Amino acid sequence: MTGASSIKAGDSLPPFVIESVSPDTMRDWSVFLADPNPIHLDVEVVKAKGLGDKRINQGPINVAYLMNMLMAAFPGCRIESMDSRFLDNVYEGDRAVASGEITAVEGNRVSCDLKLDVDGRGTVNAGTATIII
């Protein structure tokens, strides 16, 4: 997308697509987060806890997908604030799509609604953000 003069409330942001959520990424993030919770690493643990039969993506990765969507839509932007609610898990192999819609433009400050959807299960993360473009 381009500058503030060419965007308006109601405009959709280009989606950011993760074709298949990777268990390798979960392993890397367990190091980044210093959190070796096995539900992100070991399918057998997920099964034993009754949480399904696939590894569960760490929540902050899902937030990062939403941030990536914003930064791809507005290269060079700065996120001023962001809130997100975790509505459901994202699992290994899921196809996830981060998308958004502009709700207000005030000068170079743009407010957006955000969501992360996974194929077959709908919205798993939803929130808002204000960015400076």
Next chain:
Amino acid sequence: MEDFLPAPDVAGTSLDGTAIFTIDADENAALCKSTGLEPASDGTAHPIYYYIATQVAMGKSVAGVCETCEFDVEDGPMMGSSGVRFAQQLMVGQDYRVTGEILSLVRKKSRKLGVMDVLTYRLRLHPAEGGDAVLETDNVWVLPRKELAA
């Protein structure tokens, strides 16, 4: 009148950290690429480090926060929401430290989870050398109280 005891009174518990967190350039690059993004070339780090830096360098581990709330981390804390307000962008190579506190722990009953405690805590990330926070984040976790589900 609810038929369970209130949650432990932990509001105000300090989460100030003593560790220094530095966003490593190679790790930032790996993190960006792991989510399908090229790292920035201007020295800024991926903004998701708001969560990573504050969690890693706060004064208690995730298990320690749960223990403060009299909750076993093995029972599966769940992220409810996360919010952040940035005063500055995060920079690769910058040293940061964390201050923060638990804001509330509220016991509720939900149709889906039964009895649960809703934990809200606030963390701030400061330049290690001192100065105002570069960000403030509020996180909400849900702690399902299976033992109180009967």
